Amino acid sequence: MTAHPTRSGRWPAVRPWLGIAARLGLAAVWLLAGASKIDDLAASGRAVNAYQVMPYDLATVIGAALPFVELALGVLLLVGLATRVTAGISAVLLVVFVTGIASAWSRGLAIDCGCFGSGGQLAAGQAPSYLPEILRDLGFLVLAGFLLSWPRTPFSVDGWLAGDTVEVDDE
Amino acid sequence: MSSRKGRKNAAQVVRAQIAREKRRTRTIWTSVAAVVVLVIAGLIGWAVYSSQKSETFTTPPGANPPGTAVVLGQGPVTVDLYEDYLCPVCKRFQETSGATLNQLISEDKIRVNFHPVAFLNRFSTTEYSTRSSAAAGCAAQGGKFKEFTDQLFAQQPAEGSAGLSDEELIGLGAGVGLNRDDFGSCVRDGKYKTWTEHVTEDASKSGVTGTPTIRVNGKDVEDRTPEGIRAAVEAAGK
Structure with missing residues (x-):
């Protein structure tokens, strides 16, 4: 591709809408992830324990807290409150998840990531699918990264508090 | 005349500074609020799990000594x-x-x-x-x-x-x-x-x-x- 004469002109118009897509997309990810675990907190704890990186009792606490934190992150992103901070925390969590999956992979553990429920156990005769899980999380990480760089999006509490109109003026 | 212009500029600078300060305060408080929400959510999860977990259990006859099989x-x-x-x-x-x-x-x-x-x-x-x-x-x-x-x-x-x-x-x-x-x-x-x-x-x-x-x-x-x-x-x- 050669130079885009219109690119610089289009970017400011497109960016807010990419931003709200990223925000709502990441919100949906967290809401789904949290909702899929919340009805069986013991299974969520087992999923964390299956990574074998912390003592069982700590894993159960993390496993019980995680779905609620995920739901809260989803709601904060949905309404657009403190977008930069929630995107940052999302990114940190995703990096932790990717690291965990990669480490389980490298140690030869045969587990399910438990990302969207399942208690860390593989279903019948299922092989672990570490690579797709990691790629998926990296995709989510891109969304978080976008919001970290450009946290101001239309229809957000952040914008409302700042007295913005839908048209976002930046910097 | 130039001094009036200078005052105007100075006022603009001050206004911009106040706006920046306000923005900073707002960002800090919304961030604190978000983090507090997340921490509370985590604590709720812990509390719910603790209340669900049974402390005691009834072991059937014929089980092994630790009662796990x-x-x-x-x-x-x-x-x-x-x-x-x-x-x-x-x-x-x-x-x-x-x-x-x-x-x-x-x-x-x-x-x-x-x-x-x-x-x-x-x-x-x-x-x-x-x-x-x-x-x-x-x-x-x-x-x-x-x-x-x-x-x-x-x-x-x-x-x-x-x-x-x-x-x-x-x-x-x-x-x-x-x-x-x-x-x-x-x-x-x-x-x-x-x-x-x-x-x-x-x-x-x-x-x-x-x-x-x-x-x-x-x-x-x-x-x-x-x-x-x-x-x-x-x-x-x-």
């Missing part, structure tokens, strides 16, 4: 079986290797610790894994754990279904000679559900992440065929 046989080699009654691979394992295990038990070569774990509750609409495991505890109370376990695998419902109802479980129990009244009330009351929770928690603590898991004298056996199990038992018995 029902013991079958009295041979010198210990075979730990971790199985979920809803797990199709467990059913297949029982079909191919169950007879070998029975034979090794009757030859007094092994003792089997059968751990009826509830890993797959999310694969039924009625927590069938927990209900069937707790019902197996009731069967142990009536002295028919093995027979009832065989029936549960023979009549295994599909993953994703509602599973067998409590009444159907009671029917299976009566079919293997359990007292319908005693067994029935035990199943309906969910007497051993806390035990199932304990068994499942112990399995997870022991690093079991899938069913079936077979351990001979504490070591994972990958080859689940009759030959593989015999070989592992013989190696352990030496």
